[in-house]
Amino acid sequence: MAITAADVSKLRKSTGAGMMDCKKALTEAEGDFDKAVEIIRKKGQAIANKRADREATEGVVLAKVSADAKTGIMIVLNCETDFVAKNESYVDFATSILDAALAADAADLDAVKALDMNGQTVQDLVTEQTGVIGEKLDLSHFDKVSAEKVVAYIHPGNKLATLVGFNQADFDEQVGKDVAMQAAAMAPVALDENSVPADVKEKELEIGKEMARNEGKPEAMLEKIAMGRLNKFFKESTLMNQAFVKDNKVSIKQYLDNSNKGLAAVDFKRFTLNA
Template identity: 65%
Template sequence: MAIKAADVSKLRKMTGAGMMDCKKALTETDGDFDAAVEIIRKKGQAMASKRADRETTEGTSRATVSADGKKGAVLILKCETDFVGKNESFVALADSIVEAALNSDATTAEQVLELELNGAAIKDVITEQIGVIGEKIEIADFAVVTAETVIPYIHQGSQLSVLVGFNQTGFDAQVGRDVAMQVAAMAPVGVDKDSVPAEIVESELRIGREKAKEEGKPEAMLDKIAQGRLGKFFKESTLLEQAFVKDNKQSIKQYLNGASNGLTVTEFKRFSLS
């Protein structure tokens, strides 16, 4: 049967596949759209299998928050090349996925893959796009933050995204953005010293002892010196204790309290492609 250009265009909008691929699929199925979609999906599965061992080093990082500002979702969608990572359709796919995730109960990348997007499971949508684009695509990172206020930040170039949760509402939005940009720039390891993973604390203490020993410090002083260096590490590497990049005479904790009494960060997520 003759395949109409309008039908080819319709299938292209449904799948994102190229015009010739859509025409070929419709021709093979005598114009059956569901069967044509299945052909395109199988092409994606074959391509995904071929490229399963390929390394994904490029992509885009996206972050979004709910209308009430109390929940945010952040993810990294990876691909093989910078060309694809900056492609509008690829970025739009990442935005669609993170929005679907935000409006669900998903908390892991595995759960996100099972969500529905445009009538199909996200894992199948990604497989279709692998066939269309010809590159491996995967959700590399995903997280959710819930708080009284959640502020998102996507760094220029979309290689890094941040979500920061705060314990209050109604404060100046610029304050939240400043803190999100601080997280992006300074990459803190935790909100405060109590939130730093035990293995990092142990590693810093070990490094502190070893360095003091190399410097010839007395054995009896090694633990005390290591604790002192750990304190410096907390000041430099935990968000609330870090010097505010816009005014290094005050810490982030002091900046927040000055903006609104008792204002603090409850949680943050920082995802970067590099």
């Protein structure tokens, strides 16, 4: 049967595949639209398998909060080249996955991949887009923060994003943005000293002792010196104890409390493709 331009246009709109690919699929399917969609999808799967050994190290990191601002979700959709990562349709595709994850209140990465979007799972759509774009795509990372209020920040370029949860819901939006940007810029390893994993503390203490020993300090003083250096580590590397980048005379903890009595960050997530 004859394949019309309208048929090709409809298939292209439905799948995002190229015009010639759509025409070939419709011809192979003898005009059967659903069969043609299946052919396009199978082609996507074939290309995905063919490119499975390729490195998908570029991509986008996106974060967004729910309408009530009590939940924030972050996803990473990888591709092979920065050229594709900067493409508007690619960013839109990643954003549609993020929106679906947020709407479903997804719990983890597997849950996001299994979500239904327009009759297909997210994973199937990612595979399909591999065929359309011609690069390996990988939905590789998921983070979630729930709190009285969550603030999201995406650094220009979509390579770095943060989510910060707070213990109060009513405070100046700029304050939340300042702390989310602080987490992006200063890359804290934990929320506060209590959130630093025990093995990290032990490692820092051991390093502090060894440094003091190499400096010729008495053995009896090593523990005290190492503790001092550990406290310096907390100040430099934990979000609540870091000096506020806009005013280094106060810590983030002090900045928040000065902004709203008792206001504190209770959780944060940070991801960058540039590490």
